[in-house]
Amino acid sequence: MNINDVYFGVIGGSLIGISAIGLMYTLGRIAGVSGILQAAFWSNEKSWRILFLIGLLATTSLFHYFNPGHIAERQGFPLGLLAFSGVLVGLGVALGNGCTSGHGICGLSRFSKRSLIATLVFFALALITRYVFHTLWGIAP
Amino acid sequence: MKKNLFGLLFGVLFGLGLSFSKMTDPQVVLDFFDLFGDFNPMLLWVFASALLTTLLGYKLVFKIKKPAFAKEYHLHERRTIDKPLIIGAALFGIGWGISGYCPAPVIGVAYINPIEFLVFVIPMVLAIGLIRLFRFN
Numbered sequence: 001m002n003i004n005d006v007y008f009g010v011i012g013g014s015l016i017g018i019s020a021i022g023l024m025y026t027l028g029r030i031a032g033v034s035g036i037l038q039a040a041f042w043s044n045e046k047s048w049r050i051l052f053l054i055g056l057l058a059t060t061s062l063f064h065y066f067n068p069g070h071i072a073e074r075q076g077f078p079l080g081l082l083a084f085s086g087v088l089v090g091l092g093v094a095l096g097n098g099c100t101s102g103h104g105i106c107g108l109s110r111f112s113k114r115s116l117i118a119t120l121v122f123f124a125l126a127l128i129t130r131y132v133f134h135t136l137w138g139i140a141p
Numbered sequence: 142m143k144k145n146l147f148g149l150l151f152g153v154l155f156g157l158g159l160s161f162s163k164m165t166d167p168q169v170v171l172d173f174f175d176l177f178g179d180f181n182p183m184l185l186w187v188f189a190s191a192l193l194t195t196l197l198g199y200k201l202v203f204k205i206k207k208p209a210f211a212k213e214y215h216l217h218e219r220r221t222i223d224k225p226l227i228i229g230a231a232l233f234g235i236g237w238g239i240s241g242y243c244p245a246p247v248i249g250v251a252y253i254n255p256i257e258f259l260v261f262v263i264p265m266v267l268a269i270g271l272i273r274l275f276r277f278n
Binding site for chain 1: 144145146147148149150151152153154155156157158159160161162163164165166167168169171174175176177178181182183185186187188189190191192193194195196198199202203205207208209210211212213214215216217219220221222225226227228229230231232233234235236237238239240242243244245248249250251252253254256257260261262263264265266267268269270271272273276
């Protein structure tokens with residue numbers, strides 16, 4: 001285990017938490033990115049959500065521009081499989097009303113039973129899927 | 142106007158947290174799911190610290206009657222565990238387990254990996270739109 005990674009993880013996770021607290025304190029909104037993304041396209045309150053997404057996109061881009069060695073750019077992942085997984089994630093977050101941030105972090109933090117069930121289900125399915133697609137079938141690198 | 146400013150600010154913080162914690166590297170996420178292979182606990186550190194921070198912060202926030210710049214807290218008060226929730230969470234988990242991307246981190250790869258960004262985000266948004274079409278029409 002790399003101790004630097006623990007440090008990166010805890011600082012980064014806390015920043016995500018502070019963002020979630022801030023959004024609730026100021027605008028009374030859940031910091032669920034799939035919900036924000038959906039309502040940025042389809043709702044009557046688009047602008048702050050579009051700015052949230054722009055802030056997210058700009059910051060991550062600048063961070064990786066200035067810290068080129070921080071993470072590696074993945075190469076060679078099959079694009080068909082990637083698009084298929086995009087469809088599944090889109091269908092899933094729209095049907096289930098949330099993703100890792102909305103259900104997993106914000107939902108659990110306010111003790112929502114629906115979010116607890118959703119979080120257990122998507123973590124379990126992700127583990128099984130990884131086993132099948134990587135270890136068993138070897139089609140996802 | 143204030144709403145937009147806060148939207149931007151918390152998007153920036155969220156993005157800083159994601160990139161600092163390496164969640165924008167889908168391989169780091171996939172390696173967390175590889176319990177019996179190249180296991181990497183990173184996602185656990187990130188998730189646990191984000192959850193703990195938010196849990197404590199929400200406790201304080203909800204002591205205040207209403208948000209600072211809105212009329213009320215917008216919380217989903219639905220309590221029933223229904224089929225769409227379970228099926229949705231399952232489909233999302235499968236997609237996440239295939240590529241290592243969920244909706245926030247994938248936005249963070251727009252610069253470092255624009256091809257993967259487009260190939261994932263366009264189908265994802267179309268799929269979200271498709272569900273909305275069926276749900277609201």
